[in-house]
Amino acid sequence: MDVTPLGSVIGARVEGIDFDAPLDDATLAGLSKALLEHQVLVMRAPDLAPGQHLTIADQFGDTEVHAFFPNLGEGFERVSVLDSEQGNVASMWHSDETFLPEPPLGTLLSARIIPAVGGDTCWASTTASYEALSPNMKRYLDGAMALHDLSRTSELAYNTGNGTAESYANALLSTRRFEHPVVRTHPETGAKALFVNPVYTRALKGVAPDESRAVLEHLYAHATGARFQYRHRWQVGDLVMWDNRCTMHCVMRDFVGRRVMHRVSILGDTPR
Ligand SMILES: O=C(O)CCC(=O)C(=O)O
Structure with missing residues (x-):
């Protein structure tokens, strides 16, 4: 091999x-x-x-x-x-089924x-993006938890006429919602990785909504930087x-x- x-x-x-x-x-x-x-x-x-x-x-x-x-x-x-x-077409950055x-x-x-052209998939390493965070941000995230669910995708589907009120309601069932650490430790390598994504992560737990939104937006922008990516044609x-x-991915809808x-x-x- x-x-x-x-x-x-x-x-x-x-x-x-x-x-x-x-x-x-x-x-x-x-x-x-x-x-x-x-x-x-x-x-x-x-x-x-x-x-x-x-x-x-x-x-x-x-x-x-x-x-x-x-x-x-x-x-x-x-x-x-x-x-x-x-x-x-999974054209928003995500890790699979983190809800x-x-x-x-x-x-x-x-x-x-x-x-014939387009439709590449990009992957980003969330161990590399975690490593590149500032020491202050690493300290802030230490022990932080985030809520993951299907409400964003269901809301988008509903708003664009591709989902029903029932599918929207079903997405909020407790079996499709979970809290995870914002930084996880890879069970095999022991490396720390960011574990939030713009599709399924809805909020940081225990902080004000404005703070949660600002921190998550920063983490998404940081983690999807070109220096952490591989793009596949x-x-x-x-x-x-x-x-x-330890990765996120996203399809180019081009x-x-x-x-x-x-x-x-x-x-x-x-x-x-
Ligand atoms: O279609 C692709 O290239 C990516 C598929 C995807 O995002 C997924 O399977 O979760």
Whole structure:
């Protein structure tokens, strides 16, 4: 397996893996190590069928049925489909499903249909952005908690006519709302990472709304700076895996035409 860095703090290309069969132990260990080191891995798996996609993801841990994305249906509920023609383009910075008590550990995303130009995905390293904070800000955030829920996406959907009053109300159920530390410690590397994002994080706990808004806006602007990013130009058949515990990502909504991705997420643990 060859691992070549693609960005200065995040991203690597991994070549030499045969995805036609389940991964052997050495390959699995090599990929896991590369993921911890580079946070986002870009691979080629042009003939990846949904069943193989699931088999590979299952080797990293149990996989989930996504909280709200459509999926491939019976037997393949754990393969979500992001089809731009159904309005599913994740074009705001986020870490996956942080409104859950145990957000996913990581995700494997397979490019099925890619527009001729545009539709790149950017990932940002939240360990690198945490490291670059001032000592004063690190002290301020130490022990801080934030509330994550689905109210922002539901409100946007409702306001634009893409959601019902019922879906808006359902988004506020307690199973879709959780408090997490603003700075989490990666359970495997021990590195500290910022763990707030503009899609699901709604407020810092225990501070005035103005202060919460100002601090979160500052953190989002800081954490999505170009120096922390890797930007991927997709080809059909690319398979990208990311560590959701120390990254955020965002699709560039700068394309015309259709864009279809299949995704499988691996269950994670409680952020601490
Ligand atoms: O479509 C993409 O490139 C990113 C998908 C995404 O944001 C997600 O799966 O959470």
